[in-house]
Amino acid sequence: MTKVHDRVLVLLCCVGLVTTFFAPFLDQAPNRLASSTPLPLLNAPGFEAGAVILGLGLFMPIALLTSDRVRSLATIGASVLLLWACLAAAGHLAALRAPSGTPAMRLSLGPSFWSLAGIAVLALLDAAQRARLGLGARLGLVGLVVAGFILMARAGTFDSLSLTKEFLAHRAEFATELWRHLALVCAALLLAFVVGVPLVLAILRNDALRGVVLASLGIVQTIPSIALFGLLMVPLSSLASAVPVVKAIGVEGVGPAPAIIALALYSLFPLVRGFTVGLAEVPFAVKDAARGLGFDRRRMLLEIELPLALPALLSGLRVVTIQAIGLAAVAALIGAGGLGTFVFQGIGQYALDLVLLGAIPIVLLALAADLAFQLVIGVVRR
Amino acid sequence: MHPHDVVVRLAHAPSLWLTLLLVGVVLLMPHTAPLFHAWFPDLPRPVYTRASFVALTLAHLELVALSSGGAALFGIGLGIFVTREAGRDLAPLVGALAAIGQTFPPVAVLALSVPLLGYGAAPTILALWLYAVLPILEGTITGLRAVPAAVTDAATGMGFSAQGRLLGIELPLASPFVVSGLRTAVIINIGTAAIGSTIGALSLGSPILEGLATSNSAYVVQGALVVALLAVVVDRWFDHLASMTSFRSSGRGRSITS
Incomplete structure (x- = not known):
């Protein structure tokens, strides 16, 4: 008797099939303002639509496989197929529907595309995770998916999608804002x-000061980003107008200074x-041994405490980097630029592909x- | 705790004074024209009047309460489901989803909900809800998993039903983690609701955005001040809630294990 060994796959497959038949894969509109007509996946060329259905349908027999390892590897194969097939189907369906000479035609990715791509990524x-792939294998997998995407993009598969049109129309700006985002x-x-x-060094051996510093930084953390940007604008602009030197180095009320x-x-x-916790967790026995070996405070910090606290520092840095990438998007509202510029411009012009x-x-x-941080932390922990 | 003790404690709590300060600032804002006029003499209209700050604050709180309340119901429910026998298969997937979803910037989630629901309060609530589910879900799963097996075994041995064990023992013990997830969700939502004004929702972000668009720094300061104060006040109250739940759960935990 056959038995389902992976109910998650069956669930994902059913959700995928429902969205394939009941939600639009692409939305087509004659221009940005006109209302759109839905295009289901079945309007796509037979080969690509078939590949999507095949990738999704493979989840069912795979769910019956007994061996965990074989099942995970087969799932990885089917999900990569599903993801690539979704991308190809979207590109070719758009090309089919947008004859040349209709530049205003909008072909946007629809809910069915996003759910199928999402299902592929989730299954992957x-x-x-189940196959317990190492970091190298994970990176290889990401590389494989990205390579397929780049090959299709090179071949012009996505040229008719309005997302690509927005990208081509804003190509120079895109590079500028991307670098600006990273620079911020x-x-x-x-x-x-x-x-x-x-x-950190100041509060390390001073418990009272540590409490005060962490509490005040914690309060700053709760202040909404847009409010903090706004509250910094006014003092910075008065500082810039009062002290010419400050203005000369580029500090102004609006722009990158308050954002940074x-x-x-x-x-x-x-x-x-993260840093304080990491340093506090260095075992007392280790420090004691180092002290016994005649390490002074400076050598103790540099050679014992810092290396041992590195993983905790890196996980703090990971949180901070992800958070800053997201918050930098809001900085576009105070004129600091970055990728948020496209988001807010798109919202303002009702150009959702620009968003x-x-x-x-x-x-x-x-x-x-x-x-990247998972990779580095994995290497450091070893 | 005796009611009198509660009153004494509150009188010494900064959260109460901060709350009164917030209420005072919101109520007095219409009368601050001379102050802002002196601060920004070039501005013809130094106080935001398109909507009263009372209305803005209430609208802001409504966005946050609706989305966080819905997210709490869904997130706690899903967290319970994936830690039961029936939903165990889903747990790794849901855990990964919650972790990855939190790397999505709130602004991106907000912007991406516009194609689904258009402009206004509805897409803002959807985005806030989506974003709030993740930390609540993560907190619930962590909290329920942290309940020691010895405790649940003892409860089963004492004749608790599965439901009685969940409601009477596991959830109270997990509540500090759930509250901490809820706190993260609500604080993020207060900030994201302000940005919701860019997609047409009325909130305390409205004066900030209008101020930025028309170079009226006074509007920016007014909106930013109130929304920052609101976030700090709500966070302080969560601090009380957190100390209450951890007190209760550790007390109960001790009485069960000893």
């Missing part, structure tokens, strides 16, 4: 580091707390930072 993550995040982290490290300061303020709490042009890279940057 779940299987990668890096500058904020650097500032937080420069302020945070002396702060606010992002750095948000970063201080997780950074300082995606900003939001998707922000999400990908956050995920990439997460993966």
